[in-house]
Amino acid sequence: MGLDDSWFTEVDDDIKTAWSAKIRAKVYDRQTPYQHIEVFETEGLGYLMVIDGFTMVSTLENFLYHEMMAHPVLFTHQAPRQVAIIGGGDCGTLREVMRHPGVEHCVQIDIDEGVTEAARRFFPELCEANDDPRAELLFQDGIQWMKDAAPESLDVIIVDSTDPIGPGEVLFTPTFYRACHRALRPGGLIVQQSESPLAHMHILQRVRRGYREAGFDAVETLFFPQPIYPTGWWSATLGGKGQNPREFRETDARNKPFATRYYNADIHRGALAQPEFFREAMEKAEPA
């Protein structure tokens, strides 16, 4: 029943399951100052990028994650003009942000240029918007960048990070969330990927608690499929600074002037539906 070495495998330590992809070849292998980046050519998913042994993106299904990190938060903000992406070095989220004509400037701050280098070579479709004059790519410490950001200078912050292990861990702390809250204008929103509702409820709760401690007055969790991450079911957590993340510009989403592969207004509404077990756990953890 074992799998041989022609498979890439990632084990989830929380629920002791593993996900594997059949590999044709390893096409990229680089140790950067920050992390170990590998790219595999797979049999069924196209290319697969792996960082420190954790799957990041595949050609086949990255649209699910990138669309859900960008469009719900942007269609929730009333008029997003200034956007920052922390992490997101594969540039897939940036591409989705750039589809919104009202966005005037989007800065992507990833500590590791190696991720973008690998994306340019193996996921060029994700880097399509990198040369948009409204896009700015910085390779530096996102936490420091956020601390240094002018107060009330941003409309939307997208935290598109690795898991809360390694360099991504500081992005899951109240200190970072406070810096985000300070950098957002009134009516601003933050969104962060927050792992699997089935395997990692402690992380979902940590993000929600962290947002509240940082001053975000309304918090909502989005749910969506994520086939290459543990359990195949993922979440992102929205926080509003005087903006309710349940209310979105539904008519604008219905009439969006660009194509998507997963996202639409019905999907957005559906992603806000809270499973019963999640609703109950939140009521217990966050009594009204």
Next chain:
Amino acid sequence: MGLDDSWFTEVDDDIKTAWSAKIRAKVYDRQTPYQHIEVFETEGLGYLMVIDGFTMVSTLENFLYHEMMAHPVLFTHQAPRQVAIIGGGDCGTLREVMRHPGVEHCVQIDIDEGVTEAARRFFPELCEANDDPRAELLFQDGIQWMKDAAPESLDVIIVDSTDPIGPGEVLFTPTFYRACHRALRPGGLIVQQSESPLAHMHILQRVRRGYREAGFDAVETLFFPQPIYPTGWWSATLGGKGQNPREFRETDARNKPFATRYYNADIHRGALAQPEFFREAMEKAEPA
């Protein structure tokens, strides 16, 4: 990168990925006249039932599948009284059906009593409703049962089958769907699990086409997480005999007189949201 023999692994041949669970022990192994049934005690999922090498249910997450096979179709029918489950030998769908007080009779027809025997031993919680006086368990050929059923005698048919491989294959044919259509009363509904929208679009399309050929005048696809099946993202297809499967008794679902762990009215509405790529593929395959 390989996994040793302490893991159970299922490979998906469509997208060449694999899902594995860390095993403590194999606690059941039986070759029935129909199929090979195994039960494993796992590290993180509780028990795991495997039939002919394909994962069926685990203790941790079967609620997702069973609730989504039962409650959407039952809250779509105007007043379901007579229900038939084809397959469903683990009895988890039956348990969910029995939560609806209006259901007068639910017959479960699974060809293989071995599945129910294993469920009684290792998933006794799924068999809680087996002794309900409204429940009837038959172990015989579900296709023949459906052919012999009195015309217009059923309100809801739930096809809770294995994949369209092996004994389950005949449950994915127009011949079977025609027998179902004949057995349903006007206003009746069928629902069948129809695999992963990311990996098995050919099966989703086959089910929809089969329903239409059999006379169902309205067809809808539901989407939901399914962590132990390939891609972690699953579908079920609803067909209506003079009943639009998009319209459900939303107020009744909001005021349901029983607890669930995943399903609620918002989840139901969200499960009906069609991803853009799916909507486009259906428009191409089924022009108006």
